Amino acid sequence: MKLFKFNFLKKKNQIEEKENNSQEYDRYDEIGNLVKEARIQNNLSIKELSYISKIPESSINSIENNIKDLRPKYPFIRSILFKLEKCLFLKDNTLVGLAIEETNNFDKRNNNYVIGKxxxxxxxxxxxxxxxxxxxxxxxxxxxxxxxxxxxxxxxxxxxxx
Incomplete structure (x- = not known):
């Protein structure tokens, strides 16, 4: 039984460490800054960039301003960042390389049932x-x-x- 407790506590601590590391440094701030600078250098407005890239204005705005609630989830934002790299003439994988893969794990801390473990x-x-x-x-x-x-x-x- 102690072995099970040790194993579950170890996994729980690893998950908490990953969450703490991602909170310290948010890469989406840097992605937003790069997109905004490249858009300004190309003399494009958000509306023009949306028309060229076929990406909704709300998505571009949420990426530039790092609005976490409006920003698309990982698989979608990855394809959006690929399109933005092409439309803004950035080097390959400059934006996609900074994107963090987010997994939608349900909150295991609130699950105290034996079956869930x-x-x-x-x-x-x-x-x-x-x-x-x-x-x-x-x-x-x-x-x-x-x-x-x-x-x-x-x-x-x-x-x-x-």
Whole structure:
């Protein structure tokens, strides 16, 4: 039991460290500054850049001003940053390289239930339970089909005897 507690606490501490590191330095500030500077150097307004790149003005505005609630999530912002690099004539991967891959993990700190802490696909307990369930199902099916076969054979023998 202590081993389980240690393992779960270790994972929890690693998740908290990642969150703390991402809060200290926000790369999206730098991405917003690069986009804004490149847009100004090319003498483009947000509306013109939106027309050229086919990206909504609200998305460009949220990227430039680092509005976290309006900014698209990671897979979408990655493709948006690729388009912005092409439209603003920036070097490849200058913006995309700074983007942080965000995973939408539900808040595990509020989940104090024992069921939420088990990995049902990779734990040995579940593997044993699954194996036993398969074996018992095979025995039940085997018993059912064997009992039906014996009845059928007895009936055929009786019919031949007549």
């Amino acid at each position: 088990f990995d049902f696909l990779n734990s040995w307990e579940v593997s044993i339970f699954y194996f036993l369930a398969l074996i018992s199902t095979l025995f039940i099916l085997n018993r059912y089909f064997i009992s039906n076969i014996n009845i059928i054979e007895i009936q055929m023998i009786e019919e031949k005897a007549k």
